[in-house]
Amino acid sequence: MTEQQTQENLQGRVALVTGASRGIGRAIAVELGRRGATVIGTATSESGAQKITEGLREAGVEGQGMQLNVTDADSIAQVLKTITDEQGAPTILVNNAGITQDNIMMRMKEEEWDSVMDTNLKSVYRMSKACLRAMTKARWGRIINISSVVATMGNMGQANYAAAKAGMEGFTKSLARELGSRNITVNAVAPGFIATDMTEVLPEEQKEFLIKQVPLGRLGKPEEIAAAVGFLASEPAAYITGETLHVNGGMNMR
Amino acid sequence: MSTIEERVKKIVAEQLGVKEEEIQNSSSFVEDLGADSLDTVELVMALEEEFETEIPDEEAEKITTVQEAVDYVNAHQ
Numbered sequence: 001m002t003e004q005q006t007q008e009n010l011q012g013r014v015a016l017v018t019g020a021s022r023g024i025g026r027a028i029a030v031e032l033g034r035r036g037a038t039v040i041g042t043a044t045s046e047s048g049a050q051k052i053t054e055g056l057r058e059a060g061v062e063g064q065g066m067q068l069n070v071t072d073a074d075s076i077a078q079v080l081k082t083i084t085d086e087q088g089a090p091t092i093l094v095n096n097a098g099i100t101q102d103n104i105m106m107r108m109k110e111e112e113w114d115s116v117m118d119t120n121l122k123s124v125y126r127m128s129k130a131c132l133r134a135m136t137k138a139r140w141g142r143i144i145n146i147s148s149v150v151a152t153m154g155n156m157g158q159a160n161y162a163a164a165k166a167g168m169e170g171f172t173k174s175l176a177r178e179l180g181s182r183n184i185t186v187n188a189v190a191p192g193f194i195a196t197d198m199t200e201v202l203p204e205e206q207k208e209f210l211i212k213q214v215p216l217g218r219l220g221k222p223e224e225i226a227a228a229v230g231f232l233a234s235e236p237a238a239y240i241t242g243e244t245l246h247v248n249g250g251m252n253m254r
Numbered sequence: 255m256s257t258i259e260e261r262v263k264k265i266v267a268e269q270l271g272v273k274e275e276e277i278q279n280s281s282s283f284v285e286d287l288g289a290d291s292l293d294t295v296e297l298v299m300a301l302e303e304e305f306e307t308e309i310p311d312e313e314a315e316k317i318t319t320v321q322e323a324v325d326y327v328n329a330h331q
Contacts, residue, residue, distance in 0.1 A: 136296055181292065 010233060011036035015063075016083065016090035018070055018127060019097030021048035023196030024146060026055060027222035028094055031230040033061025038087050042068035042079065042097070063087070070097045070123035080130050089134030092233050095124045095168075096146040100198060102157040113160045120164035124171060132179070141184035142233045145172050146225070149192040149248045165190075169244055176242030185241035189228045192248025195219040215250035258305075258331075262323050265304055269297045279321040294318075301327070 015032040019025040020041025029041040033056060040063055041052040052065025066082070069075040083090060098120045101112040128143055135141030150158055151165035169188050176186040193199055193210050199219065202210075211217060228247050231237050246252060256264070259279070267274045270287045283289040283297060298314040301307075305327050309317070317323050 133299060136292070137299070178292065181290075 009036045009235075010092070013037045013092055014083065014088050014090045015039045015092035015094065015233070016127075016131065017041045017094040017096055018068065018123070019043070020052050020065065021045075023198060024191060024194060024222045024225045025094075025096040026052070027226035028096060028146075028229045029056065029063070030059045030061060031223070031226035032092065032094075032233060033059060033063060035230055035234065037063075037092060037233075039063035040083050040087065040090065041065050042070075044069055044097075070127060071118045073126055076126055076130050084134070089138075090131055091135050091138050091140055092142045092144075093127060093131045094144045094146065094229060094233075095127055097123060098146070098161075098164075100158070100161050102161070104157050105159050108160065116160040116164050117167075120161065121167045121171075124168055128175065132184075135184050136179070136182045139183050141179070141182070143172075143175065143184065143186040144229050144232050145169075145186075145188040146229075147172075147188040147190040147244060149190055149246070149252050151190060151244075152254070153252050172244065173242045180241060183238075185232070185238065187232050187237075187240060187242070188244040189225060189232065190244050190246045190248070191220060191225045192246075192251045193219050194222055194225060196222060210251075213251050214248070218249065220247065220249055258327050259320075259324050261304060262301070262320060262327065265300050266297065266320060266323075269293065269300050277320060279324070280319060282319050284318065297323075305331070 010032060015037040017025055017029045017039060020029040021043035029039045033039045039056060039061055043049045043052055043065060046067050049065035049067045056063050066079055068079045099116060101116050103112055124145055145168050147168050148165040150162040151169050154162050172186050172188045179186060192214065225247055228245050232240065232245065246254060263274050263277050266277055270289050270293060272287050281287055283294050298309055298317065301323060302309055307330055313326065317326055
């Protein structure tokens with residue numbers, strides 16, 4: 001093994017990826033596993049968890065799927081305890097689980113606002129807090145939050161989603177400052193338009209319009225987001241913290 | 255068998271990187287021993303492990319000196 005490969009190796013580490021049954025989360029789980037981590041992927045349903053277990057096995061990755069509701073602190077505590085007992089405490093956390101409830105502001109219901117905030121933002125608080133004890137003890141940790149290009153650009157009909165994702169980026173920077181002394185890095189990855197179930201539902205017309213704004217002229221692949229996450233989790237990325245890595249085909253250059 | 259006081263001081267020394275002989279019962283973790291807010295949280299974690307107890311956050315915030323830690327452990331053994 002070359003030195004570079006050794007450094008990128010996540011052997012012996014346990015990674016926890018929320019929302020891993022499909023799309024970007026699934027690709028991240030496989031990528032971290034490919035780098036040697038034991039991966040726990042979570043889904044809201046038992047069938048989703050089962051799918052993750054099978055997907056990881058097919059990819060030759062050690063780990064399993066588990067059912068988890070990121071809006072429920074008890075569910076989080078229970079799952080964390082099981083993982084810690086069976087595989088060891090996670091020191092890599094990828095907060096990927098998220099939903100959309102799009103609506104223009106004048107029609108947006110309070111439930112639509114609240115559910116997106118709870119699932120996409122408050123969940124990050126809950127998950128991070130639950131994992132920090134083990135990370136500070138280990139004097140090593142990686143928290144990677146999956147944001148979105150809309151956190152910086154905004155998007156019509158997504159005031160709730162954009163607010164949650166922008167909140168996530170502020171959270172990322174604050175936590176990075178709090179935990180730097182314990183060798184825990186906290187970063188975000190902000191995907192542009194990626195070919196997943198979440199973007200599949202957009203009208204064809206809107207997709208074409210969006211692609212026109214991407215210099216690379218296509219949607220991104222989930223694997224291209226996973227590669228960025230894998231890098232941030234790796235040893236060579238040890239000096240990067242509080243950063244948001246933009247992976248968007250150039251649609252939002254900063 | 256070490257006394258509770260000795261065990262507490264040993265943990266404080268390890269966690270905060272100070273010499274045991276520098277630690278007085280009246281020593282404040284932050285004022286005298288140079289702990290920051292994260293150090294005090296980790297100190298409580300270490301005490302929880304050593305004495306196999308769970309210290310609720312409201313209680314943990316009141317433990318600011320060596321003596322207070324010893325008192326807490328004595329009261330919850």
